[in-house]
Amino acid sequence: MLDLSQYQSVGAALKDALDRFASEVCLIEADREREKERLTYRDFRERAHPLAKALQDAGFSAGDRASIIMTNQAKWLISAYAVFFVGGVLVPLDYKLTPDEQWQLLKHSGATVLITEYPTWRQLNASGGRASANVQTVLVTEAPPNAELAGARRWEEFRGTSDPAFVLRVRKDIASIVYSSGTGGRPKGCMMTHENYLEQCVALTSIYPFWPGVRYLSILPTNHAIDFMVGFFGPFTCGAAVVHLRTLRPEYVRAAFPKYKITYVSLVPLVLKNLQKGLQARFDALPAGKRKIFNTLVAVNKILTKRRPRLAISRLLLKPVHEAFGGELRAIIVGGAFTEPQTLQFFYDLGIPVANGYGLTEAGTAITVNDLKPFRADTVGKPLPGMEVRILNLASDGIGEVAVRSKTIMAGYLNDPELTAETIVDGWLMTGDLGKIDEHGHLQLRGRKKNIIVTEEGKNIYPEDIESVFEGLPVKEFCVFAANYIWPKRSMTGEQLVLVLHLEPGQSLSDELRREINARNQRLLNYKRIHGVVLLEEDFPRTASLKIKRNVLAERLAKLDRAAAVLLL
Amino acid sequence: MRTLEQTTQEVLDLAAKHFQLPAGSLAPEDDFFKKLGIDSLQTLEMLSRLENHFGIELPDYEVQGVSNFKTLAERIQSRL
Numbered sequence: 316m317l318d319l320s321q322y323q324s325v326g327a328a329l330k331d332a333l334d335r336f337a338s339e340v341c342l343i344e345a346d347r348e349r350e351k352e353r354l355t356y357r358d359f360r361e362r363a364h365p366l367a368k369a370l371q372d373a374g375f376s377a378g379d380r381a382s383i384i385m386t387n388q389a390k391w392l393i394s395a396y397a398v399f400f401v402g403g404v405l406v407p408l409d410y411k412l413t414p415d416e417q418w419q420l421l422k423h424s425g426a427t428v429l430i431t432e433y434p435t436w437r438q439l440n441a442s443g444g445r446a447s448a449n450v451q452t453v454l455v456t457e458a459p460p461n462a463e464l465a466g467a468r469r470w471e472e473f474r475g476t477s478d479p480a481f482v483l484r485v486r487k488d489i490a491s492i493v494y495s496s497g498t499g500g501r502p503k504g505c506m507m508t509h510e511n512y513l514e515q516c517v518a519l520t521s522i523y524p525f526w527p528g529v530r531y532l533s534i535l536p537t538n539h540a541i542d543f544m545v546g547f548f549g550p551f552t553c554g555a556a557v558v559h560l561r562t563l564r565p566e567y568v569r570a571a572f573p574k575y576k577i578t579y580v581s582l583v584p585l586v587l588k589n590l591q592k593g594l595q596a597r598f599d600a601l602p603a604g605k606r607k608i609f610n611t612l613v614a615v616n617k618i619l620t621k622r623r624p625r626l627a628i629s630r631l632l633l634k635p636v637h638e639a640f641g642g643e644l645r646a647i648i649v650g651g652a653f654t655e656p657q658t659l660q661f662f663y664d665l666g667i668p669v670a671n672g673y674g675l676t677e678a679g680t681a682i683t684v685n686d687l688k689p690f691r692a693d694t695v696g697k698p699l700p701g702m703e704v705r706i707l708n709l710a711s712d713g714i715g716e717v718a719v720r721s722k723t724i725m726a727g728y729l730n731d732p733e734l735t736a737e738t739i740v741d742g743w744l745m746t747g748d749l750g751k752i753d754e755h756g757h758l759q760l761r762g763r764k765k766n767i768i769v770t771e772e773g774k775n776i777y778p779e780d781i782e783s784v785f786e787g788l789p790v791k792e793f794c795v796f797a798a799n800y801i802w803p804k805r806s807m808t809g810e811q812l813v814l815v816l817h818l819e820p821g822q823s824l825s826d827e828l829r830r831e832i833n834a835r836n837q838r839l840l841n842y843k844r845i846h847g848v849v850l851l852e853e854d855f856p857r858t859a860s861l862k863i864k865r866n867v868l869a870e871r872l873a874k875l876d877r878a879a880a881v882l883l884l
Numbered sequence: 885m886r887t888l889e890q891t892t893q894e895v896l897d898l899a900a901k902h903f904q905l906p907a908g909s910l911a912p913e914d915d916f917f918k919k920l921g922i923d924s925l926q927t928l929e930m931l932s933r934l935e936n937h938f939g940i941e942l943p944d945y946e947v948q949g950v951s952n953f954k955t956l957a958e959r960i961q962s963r964l
Contacts, residue, residue: 347941386945411948434945562944564928589925772924841917841924841951 316525316553319517324484324509326399328552333360333396336554339527342389343575346561352389356554359393367397368475370428373452377402377482380492381428382421382450384408384435387533387559390456390470392547394430402482403428405491406504407538410435411840418444423502424492424729427451430470433458440465486510492729493540495676495775504729511679514722516549518699522686523579523646523670525553530643532558532571532580539773540680541581541650565589572641581648584658585771587669591661594636609633617664622689629666636665646670650681651773653760653807656692663690672696673758678744679723683758694757704758705743706751713751714761714805718743749805760807766800766865768810770842778812779865781843784835785814789828792817792855794863795845801869802877811846813881815872817855824850824882833884847881886964892957895934899953902933912954938964 317335322328337357344352354362375381381398383405385391398405406424408417410432417439421429429450431439436455439445453467484490490512492504523545525531533546550557558575560567571577582590601609612632619628626645630637637644647662648670662669672684673695682704685696698704702721709715724744727735738745747765750758768776778795785793794815799806801813814832818824836844849872856867872880886894896910903920916922922930927947934956935942940963950956 413949432945434943434948564932564944565925566932585923586925589923837915837918840949841915 316520319513319552322513323486324399324488325490325512325548326396326402326481327483328513329396329399329548330481332356332551332554333363336527339554340556341551341554342392342557342559343530344389344559344561345567345571345575347564347567348570351561354389356551359396362389363393363396363400364479365474365476366393366470367400367479368477369473370397370403370475371401371479372475373428375401375403375428375452377484378404378488379428380404380406380424380426381430382406382408382424382426383538384410384417384429384431384439385456385537386410386432386561387537387542387546388456388561389559390430391537392551392557394454394470395547397479398428399490400479400481402484404489407491407493407543409494409536409538411536413840414438414442415444418442418448420494420502420504421450422448424494424504425449428454430454430456432456433462436465436467484509486513487726489726491543493538493543493676495540501731501734501777501779502729503731503734505676506726506729507676507679508726511723511725512544512548514701515544515679515681516552518701518723519544519681519684520549520553521700522684523648525550525555525579527554529553529555529578530558530575531555532560532568532575532577534560534563534568534586535581535583535651535773539651540674540676541648544680545579545581545648569639572644573638574641576641576643578643578645579648580644581650583651583771583773584649584654585652585773587647587649587654587662588658588771591658594665595661613664616666620663620666620690624663624666624668624687624690626666633666637667640667648672650674652769652771653695655808659692663692673748673760675744675746677725677738678702678719678721678746679725682717682719682721682746691755691757694753694759696758697756698758704752707743707745712805714749715751716764717746717748717750717758717760719746720744761805762803762807763797763799763810764803766797766869768797768799768812769807770810772842774842776812776843781812781839781845784838785832788816788831788835789819790816790822791819792863794855794865794868796865796869796872798846798877798881801872812844813847813849814845815849815851815868817851817853824848829884836884845884847883849875849880850882886961888957888961891938891961891964892954894937895953895957895960898934898937899930902930910953912957913952915951916953916956917951934960940964 333356341356342354381403406426433455454470455467456470486509489506490509491507495503531550535542616632646668659669672681674681683696705718706715707718720743749762750760798811798813856864
């Protein structure tokens with residue numbers, strides 16, 4: 316691995332990695348059963364440098380912002396490298412957002428360059444939000460030969476002919492703007508510095524190391540802080556390889572493990588749970604005799620791995636299970652949302668450690684990680700090296716707000732000093748999550764203080780972001796809340812959104828109104844939908860500027876009995 | 885060559901079969917997340933079954949943001 320303490324910027328570290336590991340494989344890209352591409356670090360440089368040069372020739376310079384909206388593929392990483400090489404600030408956006416949401420964030424970020432895939436560009440162009448953003452250069456990948464590019468240029472042809480000039484940035488400079496969520500009223504663009512990434516990489520790889528020959532299967536979107544770190548910067552600075560799949564159908568994902576001898580993969584809890592269900596069904600289908608033997612082997616494995624993982628023994632004892640995962644899997648990294656302990660235990664008992672942890676984009680990915688010494692399914696692990704974790708405002712049960720201080724904490728939210736000041740207090744990042752630290756130094760999460768839900772797919776949903784869908788609803792006033800924010804629950808699962816309605820005098824929750832709410836709810840992506848309605852017969856408390864005082868309203872609602880108050884749709 | 889109506893009907897029949905629902909219980913305008921109570925992963929599994937049936941490949945990006953059977957059938961039809 317490169318000694319990252321010697322580096323000032325992400326670009327400088329990556330540049331050296333490409334030289335140091337020139338003949339190692341860095342990327343494999345597959346589409347279904349077909350392997351499309353296999354690049355060494357040298358090949359990667361040969362693709363990236365002409366792009367960097369062309370960006371420079373187009374006037375893109377230090378501090379300029381370039382956004383990537385792409386599915387996980389080689390061109391994502393090549394483009395990001397080129398942006399860093401010329402001193403740019405990367406704005407990775409979620410390809411799953413709607414075109415309007417993407418334009419909104421492009422505008423907010425101030426990106427002047429957009430690098431995207433042709434199908435995404437087609438949708439972006441159709442949505443008509445372009446005028447509001449300041450995007451001047453659009454590069455599209457894989458456009459069909461006769462495609463209407465609407466002013467965009469082909470990524471494959473956007474190449475400079477001479478060497479690009481490397482632009483050095485320093486540790487405190489902004490490397491990227493990552494949107495942790497907030498596509499509605501208040502985009503939350505986390506300004507991540509070069510130092511944030513360099514320090515996070517050192518901390519994470521001290522526990523889950525990469526080396527040449529390691530293969531990381533990149534499934535989580537690369538715009539997400541986790542995949543950016545463990546599916547790009549981490550493996551690249553260690554000479555490891557990243558495997559991209561152009562389709563995420565479960566059967567192809569399953570086939571990729573043995574085909575590419577995967578070492579690590581990151582998943583969201585939903586996918587991990589699904590994997591668990593599939594495996595359990597297969598175990599249950601075993602004939603009685605075989606099942607008994609299998610259960611005995613699992614029990615033996617449990618005893619032998621009680622103190623620490625022993626991969627070689629587990630692979631021997633439970634060979635068919637490990638072979639299905641390719642036989643080289645060292646750990647499944649799970650993140651983006653809370654994972655239920657029984658799911659973590661299920662995999663650990665099979666000899667497959669799950670690196671569960673806890674993190675926020677604002678904290679530079681991970682804050683705590685399970686170090687497996689020994690494995691604990693009931694916690695989110697211990698703070699990573701360099702992370703100070705404190706529990707503030709302790710309640711009588713020892714639970715309080717988790718606060719973090721480290722060199723990985725973001726510089727702040729883009730264009731939002733007020734929110735930054737609320738979030739980072741005296742150098743401590745206030746996470747808004749509740750928890751406690753046990754006597755072994757493990758963090759246990761016990762609910763949230765903030766008005767947010769996090770789905771099992773790892774999506775942060777801020778209630779205020781989805782309120783626009785209900786604008787114009789024929790009621791006096793309305794507001795969306797996370798139910799657990801109103802009625803605090805010492806739990807991280809089963810989080811739901813509720814729509815609070817104040818009806819007009821004499822109005823009732825008629826079938827017609829329900830239909831209207833349902834119809835609007837349908838416009839939201841499935842994981843953003845509200846679960847039920849709460850009726851409140853009083854005016855919402857508001858500020859002088861007529862904004863709803865959400866915390867005061869939540870306090871009033873808390874007096875209602877949750878079970879009786881939430882009317883299901 | 886199938887018509888869009890035929891394709892839509894085949895999509896509905898296959899989805900009903902895949903999720904073990906009575907034939908005719910799904911409608912073109914139904915939102916499959918809501919109606920079937922499925923997540924994005926189960927949707928991908930359903931898509932694989934549809935691909936096999938129609939003998940086509942439906943890239944993930946083509947079905948991004950699609951949530952009802954009618955639109956899904958249109959995307960399939962354009963690749964037949």
